[in-house]
Amino acid sequence: MGVDLWYALVGAVIIALSVFAFISARHLMKKLLAFNMMGSGVFLIMVGLPQHQHGVDAVPQALVLTGIVVAVSATALALVILRRYVRSGGDPAP
Amino acid sequence: MIRVLGAALAAIITLLGLTLALWFAPATQVNLPQQVELNIDASGIAHPITAVLLNFRSYDTLLEVAVVLVAVVAGLALRERGPRVTPHERSADPMLQALTRRLLPLLVLTGVYVLWAGSYAPGGAFQAGALVAAAGVLARLAGYDIASRVDRLLRLGLALGFILFLTVAVSAMFGGRPFLNYPDEWAGSLIFLIEAVLTFSIGLTLLSLFVHAPGDASPQGGGDYGR
Amino acid sequence: MMIFDVILGVGLVLACASVYLSNNLFRSVVLFIVFGLLLALTWTRLQAPDLALAEAAIGAGLTGVLLLDTLGTLRKIRHQRAADDTKKHEEASS
Numbered sequence: 001m002g003v004d005l006w007y008a009l010v011g012a013v014i015i016a017l018s019v020f021a022f023i024s025a026r027h028l029m030k031k032l033l034a035f036n037m038m039g040s041g042v043f044l045i046m047v048g049l050p051q052h053q054h055g056v057d058a059v060p061q062a063l064v065l066t067g068i069v070v071a072v073s074a075t076a077l078a079l080v081i082l083r084r085y086v087r088s089g090g091d092p093a094p
Numbered sequence: 095m096i097r098v099l100g101a102a103l104a105a106i107i108t109l110l111g112l113t114l115a116l117w118f119a120p121a122t123q124v125n126l127p128q129q130v131e132l133n134i135d136a137s138g139i140a141h142p143i144t145a146v147l148l149n150f151r152s153y154d155t156l157l158e159v160a161v162v163l164v165a166v167v168a169g170l171a172l173r174e175r176g177p178r179v180t181p182h183e184r185s186a187d188p189m190l191q192a193l194t195r196r197l198l199p200l201l202v203l204t205g206v207y208v209l210w211a212g213s214y215a216p217g218g219a220f221q222a223g224a225l226v227a228a229a230g231v232l233a234r235l236a237g238y239d240i241a242s243r244v245d246r247l248l249r250l251g252l253a254l255g256f257i258l259f260l261t262v263a264v265s266a267m268f269g270g271r272p273f274l275n276y277p278d279e280w281a282g283s284l285i286f287l288i289e290a291v292l293t294f295s296i297g298l299t300l301l302s303l304f305v306h307a308p309g310d311a312s313p314q315g316g317g318d319y320g321r
Numbered sequence: 322m323m324i325f326d327v328i329l330g331v332g333l334v335l336a337c338a339s340v341y342l343s344n345n346l347f348r349s350v351v352l353f354i355v356f357g358l359l360l361a362l363t364w365t366r367l368q369a370p371d372l373a374l375a376e377a378a379i380g381a382g383l384t385g386v387l388l389l390d391t392l393g394t395l396r397k398i399r400h401q402r403a404a405d406d407t408k409k410h411e412e413a414s415s
Contacts, residue, residue, distance in 0.1 A: 003367070033388075057130075064369075065371055143371045216374060221371065
């Protein structure tokens with residue numbers, strides 16, 4: 001088994017763990033962390049699987065690079081909404 | 095309890111499905127690294143990832159910049175009115191002050207280097223933008239309030255990257271070429287120009303999502319967070 | 322595949338699991354930052370230095386700052402609410 005396929009499998013395990021954490025966690029912040037890690041698992045598969053077949057591949061790497069930037073801005077937006085929600089009386093751990 | 099069991103079931107199904115999909119993944123028909131190798135000379139950029147980002151798949155990048163812009167617009171819409179931090183609220187810690195004053199120029203310089211290196215080595219607009227944003231966050235944490243003082247300029251800066259990218263993309267159509275197609279002799283310079291402005295915009299975007307997040311001080315004076 | 326890859330992969334999975342398992346939110350966020358740094362190492366193992374650079378700057382740096390800042394805000398609001406509650410309680414009993 002090559003390095004690339006190994007990390008793709010690690011990505012699959014991370015996605016499964018994050019799915020579990022995302023559903024069963026109570027605190028919204030923890031849900032957000034789980035969601036972020038799910039994204040990281042997807043990125044690992046997205047880079048690992050093509051590189052397993054064709055060697056170092058710039059196309060999925062570039063796509064994942066845009067994905068990382070989108071993920072951080074989505075996280076920041078989620079945090080803004082979370083802060084607004086808690087400030088207007090919401091409970092972060094329903 | 096039911097929730098945990100359901101979550102465990104969902105996780106196991108996900109894991110099984112993904113592992114099977116990875117193990118029996120069909121061989122792809124197109125050899126992408128070879129395609130990139132063949133076309134890299136025509137792209138005007140020597141580094142393959144930057145070439146993919148801003149030439150071969152520039153449509154994705156354009157849409158990504160649009161998504162980030164939408165995120166920051168939504169974030170700014172949710173910010174709170176009223177005076178934020180007074181400019182005098184500098185940290186009293188002399189160590190932090192001195193360190194910030196020395197680190198800030200270095201961070202910005204590293205950002206510019208990473209941007210410049212992006213055309214022939216690992217680096218590029220997104221990493222440089224992240225460094226610029228990190229510099230801004232550091233300044234903000236040390237008490238220098240940059241972003242909320244120049245409010246109108248900030249809003250222009252947020253959209254500048256997208257506007258320039260779109261202008262370049264559309265202007266190709268006036269010359270009879272397809273959308274997002276660079277003229278051959280200008281490709282390298284145009285890509286660098288777009289990257290430079292994108293760095294500025296992405297840095298500013300990430301910074302203002304941090305700076306304008308709703309704070310803990312209640313502007314209307316206590317007790318407005320409801321029951 | 323080196324022994325390093327095995328350790329790194331297991332470390333990623335462990336970091337992901339412990340983000341969920343820790344019952345202290347602050348510890349979760351710190352473990353999430355650790356996860357981001359391990360992921361940056363993983364990208365270098367997958368020969369994607371661009372992604373490693375972006376992950377270290379964005380995934381570990383910026384996201385960490387955002388999460389910790391939000392955590393501080395949530396804590397302050399909780400303290401403020403607790404203080405208000407005791408105040409109201411005293412007013413009601415007097």
